[in-house]
Amino acid sequence: MASLVSSPFTLQSTKPDQLSSPSQKHYFLHSFVPRKIKQTSSRSSLKVKCAAIGNGLFTQTTQEVRRIVPENNQNLPTVKIVYVVLEAQYQSSLTAAVQALNKSSKDASYEVVGYLVEELRDESTYKTFCKDLEDANIFIGSLIFVEELALKVKTAVEKERDRLDAVLVFPSMPEVMRLNKLGSFSMSQLGQSKSPFFQLFKRKKQGAGFADSMLKLVRTLPKVLKYLPSDKAQDARLYILSLQFWLGGSPDNLQNFLKMVSGSYVPALKGKKIAYSDPVLFLDSGIWHPLAPCMYEDAKEYLNWYGTRRDANEKLKDPNAPVIGLVLQRSHIVTGDESHYVAVIMEMEARGAKVIPIFAGGLDFSGPVERYLIDPVTKKAMVNSVVSLTGFALVGGPARQDHPRAIEALSKLDVPYIVALPLVFQTTEEWLNSTLGVHPIQVALQVALPELDGGMEPIVFAGRDPRTGKSHALHKRVEQLCTRAIRWGELKRKSKTARKLAITVFSFPPDKGNVGTAAYLNVFSSIFSVLKELKRDGYNVEGLPETSEALIEDILHDKEAQFSSPNLNIAYKMGVREYQSLTSYATALEENWGKPPGNLNSDGENLLVYGKQYGNVFIGVQPTFGYEGDPMRLLFSKSASPHHGFAAYYSFVEKIFKADAVLHFGTHGSLEFMPGKQVGMSDACFPDSLIGNIPNVYYYAANNPSEATIAKRRSYANTISYLTPPAENAGLYKGLKQVSELISSYQSLKDTGRGPQIVSSIISTARQCNLDKDVELPEEGQEISAKERDLVVGKIYSKIMEIESRLLPCGLHVIGEPPSAMEAVATLVNIAALDRPEDEISSLPSILAETVGRNIEDVYRESDRGILKDVELLRQITDASRGAVSAFVQKTTNNKGQVVDVADKLSSILGFGINEPWIDYLSSTKFYQADRDKLRTVFRFLGECLKLIVADNELGSLKQALDGKYVEPGPGGDPIRNPKVLPTGKNIHALDPQSIPTTAAMQSAKVVVDRLIERQKADNGGKYPETVALVLWGTDNIKTYGESLAQVLWMIGVMPVADTFGRVNRVELVSLEELGRPRIDVVVNCSGVFRDLFINQMNLLDRAVKMVAELDEPADQNFVRKHALEQAEALGVGIREAATRIFSNASGSYSSNINLAVENSSWNDEKQLQDMYLSRKSFAFDCDAPGAGMAEKRKVFEMALSTAEATFQNLDSSEISLTDVSHYFDSDPTNLVQNLRKDKKKPNAYVADTTTANAQVRTLSETVRLDARTKLLNPKWYEGMMSSGYEGVREIEKRLTNTVGWSATSGQVDNWVYEEANSTFIQDEEMMNRLMSTNPNSFRKLVQTFLEANGRGYWETSQENIEKLRQMYSEVEDKIEGIDR
Amino acid sequence: MASNSLQSLHHHHSLLKLLPSDTSPPFSLFLKPTTSASTATNTSLSLSISSTASTSTAYSISPATSTTPSTSKTFSLDLLQQHLSNQNFREADEETRRLLIVLAGEAAQKRGYVFFSEVQFISEQDLRDIDGLWRKHSNNKFGYSVQRRIWRQKVGKDFTKLFIKIGWMKKLDTEVEQHNYRSFPSEFIWELDDDTPEGHLPLTNALRGTQLLSTILSHPAFEVEEEAEEDEVGGDEKGGLKGLRDSSNPSPLSNRVFKTDYSF
DSSP: OGGGTSOSOOOOTTOHHHHHHHHHHHHHHGGGSOOOOSSGGGHHHHHHHHHHSSOOSSOOOOGGGGOBOOOOTTOOOEEEEEEEESOTHHHHHHHHHHHHHHHHOSSOEEEEEEEEGGGGGSHHHHHHHHHHHHTOSEEEEEOOOOHHHHHHHHHHHHHHTTTSSEEEEOSOOHHHHTTOEETTEEOTTTTTOOSHHHHHHHHHTTSTHHHHHHHHHHHHHHHHHHTOOSHHHHHHHHHHHHHHHHHHOSHHHHHHHHHHHHHHHOGGGGGGOOOOOOOOOOOSEEEOOTTSSSOBSOHHHHHHHHHTOSSOOHHHHOTTSOEEEEEEEHHHHHTTOOHHHHHHHHHHHHTTOEEEEEEESSSBOHHHHHHHHBOTTTOOBSOSEEEESSOSOTBTTTSOOOHHHHHHHHHHHOSOEEEOEEOSSSOHHHHHHOSSBSOHHHHIIIIIHHHHTTOBOOOEEEEEOTTTOOEEEOHHHHHHHHHHHHHHHHHHHSOTTTOOEEEEEOBSSSSGGGBTOOTTBOHHHHHHHHHHHHHHHTOOOTTOOSSHHHHHHHHHTOSSOTTSOOSOOEEEEEEHHHHHHHOTTGGGGHHHHOSSSOSSSBOSSEEEEEEEEETTEEEEEOOOOSOTTOHHHHHHOSSOOOOHHHHHHHHIIIIISOOSEEEEESSOOSGGGSSSOSBSOOTTOHHHHHHTTOOEEEEEETTOHHHHHHHHHHHOEEEEEEOOOOEEEOOOOHHHHHHHHHHHHHHHHTTSTTHHHHHHHHHHHHHHTTGGGTSOOOOTTOOOOHHHHHHHHHHHHHHHHHHHHOEEEOSOBOTTOOOOHHHHHHHHHHHHTSOBGGGTBOOHHHHHHHHTTOOHHHHHHHHHHTOHHHHHHHHHHHHHHHHHHHHHHHHTBOTTSOBOOHHHHHHHHHHHOTTOHHHHHHTTSTTTTOOHHHHHHHHHHHHHHHHHHHOOOHHHHHHHHHTTOOOOEEEOSOTTTOGGGOSSOSEEEOOOGGGOSOHHHHHHHHHHHHHHHHHHHHHTTTOOOSEEEEEEOHHHHHHTTSHHHHHHHHHHTEEEEEOTTSOEEEEEEOOHHHHOSOBOEEEEEEOHHHHHHOHHHHHHHHHHHHHHHTSOOOTTTBHHHHHHHHHHHHHTOOHHHHOOOEEEOOTTOOSOSHHHHHHTTOOSOHHHHHHHHHHHHOEEEOTTSGGGOEEEOHHHHHHHHTTOSEEEEEEOBTTBOTTTSSHHHHTOOHHHHHHHSTTOOOOEEEEEEOSSSSOEEEEHHHHHHHHHHHTTTOHHHHHHHHTTTHHHHHHHHHHHHHHHHHHHHHOOOOHHHHHHHHIIIIISHHHHHHHHHHOHHHHHHHHHHHHHHHHTTSOOOOHHHHHHHHHHHHHHHHHHHTOOO | OOOOOHHHHHHTHHHHHHSOGGGSOOGGGGSOOOSOTTOSSOOOGGGHHHHHHHTOOOOOSOTTSOOOGGGTTSOOSHHHHHHHHTTOHHHHHHHHHHHHHHHHOHHHHHHTSOOGGGGGGSOHHHHHHHHHHHHHTTTTOSSHHHHHHIIIIISTTOHHHHHHHTTSEEEOOSSSOOEEEOOTTTTSOOSOOTTSOTTOOSOOOOTTOSHHHHHHHTOGGGTGGGGGGOOSSOOSTTOOOOOSOOOOOOOTTTTSOOOOOOOO
């Protein structure tokens, strides 16, 4: 058995010097990653080591293990073969072939050396490669799809192409394919020639069809060509034969392949007539089993054989045994590199599951999946779940994917679809050593792309041996994979009555008032609605209370006295011994948390699991990180393991409650943010250990695809999207409303004598509303001319309109309750406001503007400047848009106000055309002449959108997931930008990380950067900012297809360049002339999520920055260079190292923790927060040593930040703003920069908002004010929240806490914001009492936050106010503690 | 529709190579058979390969194994006895795996490795004899039954823990404790010394996971003598013991410079 390992391969003794190098290097690799760190102070010394050792790349393997130099005692002519492949599986087969040839051949002696594509990144390896080519006879390449490396191969081979006897390149990027040459046969014309042969490539370039048509060609062409006399045809035939040999992959085929090519094309061998056999062909696709006598093309036949297996036990032969479909790569089978496949098959069978392992040679598996896994008669799947072991997207492999086709096939199959992956670019040890986990390129190809097919659970199940290149099982990972696949499959087989479901809610930050936190979601009402539906569907939810309030009380244990019992309901007490026996990784937690039980989720003797069971459903509360309130941990822990209580919760769910599935309820929990590798976890990664064997279904907000992706990858979740609450326009209230009314009377009366009087009331009311901070108001009593009056009024009007039309989600979403028709209007109006040139849809505002002879962009611009008549026009356009959309929506609504049967209504509307409701409406406005065709197009589109908005798939998809069915994937993002996000209830995915930034994103980025610079210059004496510190968010970049990424590129003056497949892996310089301004330096702080999702783009940015720093340009025209030179000198490092600008957290760690500190009030002073920021965010990505992962570069970080003159962030969607979430202030460095700057000057802080058609760059304080006005202080908003009850109070409190966060990190919050908030929520007795009785815990936090804002000096107010707050605090405290007064 | 037998293919290239090229099937026959799957009998032309293959008796694809295909069908403990009595553990280890393949049956021999479900075909006596020889010549330090005892009693049937304990995995120098497989043969211990871990030999490779070893260690052959000493640790059958972090003692070998091979 061990024979496979002690493989025929030995290193050649002729190269003794290189012989030792691999082992040497591997040894050093150990120190590549920071070692176990006990004391933080030791870190810096380790960094030096990282930089000094290894090539810093992802793989340290070398070609030398693939080099065979024959002894050649008989002085035969030598044939030297050099190959470059993606597929390491060819290594052992080729080696075997060459060794056999050398043993038997009497004509020639064969020398070979092989390179794995990724190794060519290393400069010295690349040099050796070029050198090897110099005396090579034959070059072979295969699956070279990574552009940078493809270009390297191309350059090297091109140089030698004429001299080489043969060049054979199998499916690869066109640039490399063109190198092909075999006698007269050449592909240099690829893509240009009109010959049918090349047309074939051209035509199919768009899809996976490319590779498949090549295969088809392979099958049919030689037969024809064989009988053609001409040499040309002969050469082409040999090319095709070569491809057949190659795809046949076995050592035999490769031997004959080498014989054929060398015998036919190596001049020294031409006369020798070397005999070769024709290729042995295997099925292109079929079913393979290691024990089967043959391969099958029919599942029935295969299963018949299965039934006759003598070795199989009864359990396995049982017709009711679970059946798992496996998808295998043919090349692994034909090359004999299939140990890892056999391991999975054995593991499945040992666990009592039948397997149907199918394979295909092409890149399109959708056909084989349908052919072999679906019963042709019943059209039903013959399997309970499917595991792809290829790692690739179902259609397209590493080339061009066709996701719709994959989704179609998988929908027919309708079972859970798991895509596990073998290591491709790294060896086992390299992967284990890496904190990133799987190589970023592999993440892009084999994790991100399969997700677009709906693939789940990227588990690394096979490692790679550095010596033989062979794959091997990782036994624990294989176990994890197989158990999980079977458990997913079991769902379908288990009756609904018997199915056990653990619903997990979050408590974040850890406070009783926060139990059941999830973004935009009314958690308990949603759970209640889910449980009702499950009950109806046949699940056992015995004892479910009548109302969702009762449900809350059951779990929070407030039954008798609402204010008394501070404890959650204890569902289970787990003794320490029991905990240890159930939790194998318990000892690993002791380093951070000591011996169990510890003091979190513990009564001192037992570990406590909080929650409540109803029949077969358990509702549990996920424990928290546990270190939120501990400033020292927040400051120093790069990452912290889960505590014992956390582990005990999941042990309980898996092993005591024995859940068939866990449902994590809403965005988001802590499990997936626990330490471990970023992607492709090992046995030692906590998220993997915690989730264990339980299938995980996760309700996730549709607008948060980035964090949903983390949940997918790190907690193996099937993420089901839910809608954010329907957005409404913020509207106007109190003083703002008065201002608006005054303005409207001014417009009608301005030419009468009352004009000046009205203007002065407008100004004084505006001042009362604190609008003087946003608009420069003339002093009271100051005389102003009529023209100036218009301008002042116009500016105020514009501000008022901005506030009024702001979108805000009202209330909280309840799963299974789609918005009513009228609730969808505001969203539709905003959808209609965007031009969609790719779909030839003009926006409604632009159609309306045209009607009155205006360009909408001009109207936006003039309105922003405060030109009264254009502000008024814009308001009319906005009103008309709303009116027209409302009229349209009303027609599709029943008398209850619910949208019914949109499709029918629509077709009747659109069918006749005469009664189009929007025309009816517009006919009574000044826009009655609007273009009817354009209107029809946009309303048809809106009709589609409306259908999707009101579709209710959230419950349906959950049931599907729990039934063990396939949940259709869909993008996450902003429904306004991308209506494809709808309907919700989809398995959310991000996007191909290499596809951004897009050209369109680059366009918008230019606009924003230019506006930012304009604004900064205006505020800064006409000077360009030298450095801008900005933040990159994952979600933002997904929603905008990389706009903020593109902003960084544009600041430093470079443009992204896409390759043939549309992947962006390169940038090119924009000349200073073209740029027309200096290159602006940047300090980029990537969120941890961005780092996980887009590490390739971090690489791209770093390369761009370094490239710009190295340009020979004057310092006053290139601030990147200017600063890098200064820093290089100060730090005594090279300019490349000094030009380090791309920062994030350490691998496996997220956020600066400032959010946790603020939420828990556990910080002393701002300095402490800044230290936290620096200690957690100063990890840099280095494109010169990408394999090293994130390395701490705090000195450069501080120096770079100290040059910043502006800080900048993007808002990613209309419904999430600055105070809605804690992560914006968590990442804001404004005060930090001020502190670091030598002159202690506060940088200007800006926020870009591209969420509406009229993109804006505002200052941070403007944005904070806008946010406070539209949310926290807006009755529409807080009443909407109050109607959600318990959770609503918390939402209000959260906004205030986040506002304090902004004070702490940026100091950009005006006093009046706190003052107004205080009068709204505390001084108003009725309001205060409502808050207190609805959620006393959150109310207490609210009061505490007010006191804190005052105590920390962010809010100055009367002693009276403070007294009242103190009094309220002790009152509510007593109530909570149950002390009756 | 049946087609080429792949698994046999890799193992017999040496045979095919000997065939004069004109006897190999004509070109067109290599095209994918298009005849319908009307019959289960192997009439397809493309089967020519598997038929040549089936005449073979080789079982190992690896020329590096010391076994000789022609005699491999016979089962005799003589060679093992000989190696072990000479304390020639490296060869004895090799021979043990050869014997296991022979005992597992003809299919295993063709394939070159034992599929876990074939272990049931090995008789209790044969397995006990092999184990007995190992124990006898190693002061009870080596042998399947030794491995079984550790597996069942000391590590709760957790293979990672077993592999660490018997010196088949090595600790890596990473921040979190992780282990990698040792490389065969250089990283294993071929002498019976005091610090050679108990149960270190014979090796069973984990290239294809742990089901084979699991089945061997669960073979009824080893049940008799152990009844009395049933463990107290292995409470949880499936273990669910997922971490590689369990801090058992670092292997005595960990101070050596190792090649990064997982295999053995």
